[in-house]
Amino acid sequence: MTTRSTILLTIQKIGAAYGRDIASLDDDVVLVDSGLDSLCFAVVVAHLEDELGLDPLSSVARFPVTIGDFIKLYENSAKQ
């Protein structure tokens, strides 16, 4: 499974578990408009840390705004 598909699947899974309506997860969708509140987003990040072994948000210089930014952050982190 690619980093992208893991991220998208995790967002859908956590969104469903927390009863959130998740928007269509296109790259230009703004994260805070995706349907995830702060808590859900935090849970997504924790699950991704376990599944991908990556925690790029802990040292990010610029916080991601869109789904595309978010995925790119993980993809770039995976390359390092």
Next chain:
Amino acid sequence: MKIQPSNSLTLGEFLKHSGRAADGIISGANGCVGFKEIVEGTCFQDNSVSFCGRSVLLATPDQLTTALALVKLDGLANRVVLCPHDTDPQHFKSIISDAQIDTVVCGENFSDVASLGLPIGRAHSTVDSQNPVPIGRRRTEWVLLSSGTTGSPKLVLHDLASLISPIMQTTKAVNSVVWATFYDIRRYGGLQIFLRAIVGRCSMILSHAGEAVGAHLARLKQHGVTYVSGTPSHWRRVLMSGAANTISPVYVRLSGEIVDQNILDALHATYPGAAISHAYASTEAGVGFNVIDGKEGFPATLIDGHDPNADVVMKVEDGSLRIRSKRTASRYLGDDQPSLMSPDGFVDTGDLVDLRGDRYYFIGRRGSVINVGGLKVHPEEVEMVINKHPAVQKSLVRGRRNPITGALVVADILPKQRAQLSNLNNNPELLAEDILNRCRAVLPKHKVPAKVRFVSQLDVSATGKLVRDHE
């Protein structure tokens, strides 16, 4: 009746004696009221319920109604208990008993309080100028709710003097200041900002539960907000909204959670012209200090170079920060409550600090309390829910660091022996989901474990207690 000292004003008097009273407003998501209207009118529906000398449970749905009611009740009521909108109605009975409440103030919908058997005063988010309520002079007790180990809130007793003690010395009435906070003003962090606005006679723009970040920021822009406060979690959400530059604050304040260098740097990059500070405060200890040098942690001189006669005296003992000041709460209400401070007047904040070079850094909490985006969670109350599951022998709930909310709740669960298990237990994923569903049914969502892990043993100390490590 306890009368305020002559140099000590009530909230209503702060507004009444303000030369600028006519200019200021308090604004919520659905309305806006001017200081002059607040002073001269009332938000209460009728005069049939008296608040004079009463002990009042203030359980209004929105913050604007709370703000309007507070201005009237301070000086009039004997005691006011502030209930945030997410207070579980099942706790009302214990709050009423512990705080000796004899009157309730609610909004239009009073179904949650109708069965309590107390006089009910209904309040609006608008002001009726034909039905004025006089401004009182009584020294009203203010009670804030703090999380407790059993799930029932602890009642923390302040008065206006302790609450505004950090403000009097630092706030000047500046015409251009318009305050906003992402907090709920019924919690200590938000209340501090509300009081800064009232004491400084500045307008205040309130937050609203569930409001989208973009809409909230647009509202702040509309009112020309200049001073903005929130937790690091609030600010991360603003930075991730793509709309952070909707506002141009000159002062950005963080509190309520450990502040890391990452969020300070990101805020500085987004608002290069703003003064960015982070304050240390808790409901029990009050405001300890404010750090303005743009760095995480705080200078060791605040501890080591202190003047024992200063307004705030701090020390580190057994690794945790202790504070003695006029800003601390006086005690917990209710029977059999622990003392809030040591005999020499220090409140143990439970926040562990580590000295590295010339700075102290926050490293976590003693007693395993978990801070999820500024909301405290006691592991024991979550464990009680998990342990009721028929397939669970024991559980250990702990915090896990998180770059979005500071920490999350996670659980290690020791299932019962295979012989005692139902079919569910043979499928760990299904069992985890079943346990989490039970948690979701009875706990606020920030207390529901973000992850569960099944373990084959949990360490128990010689005294039979679970061994709790903090990260």
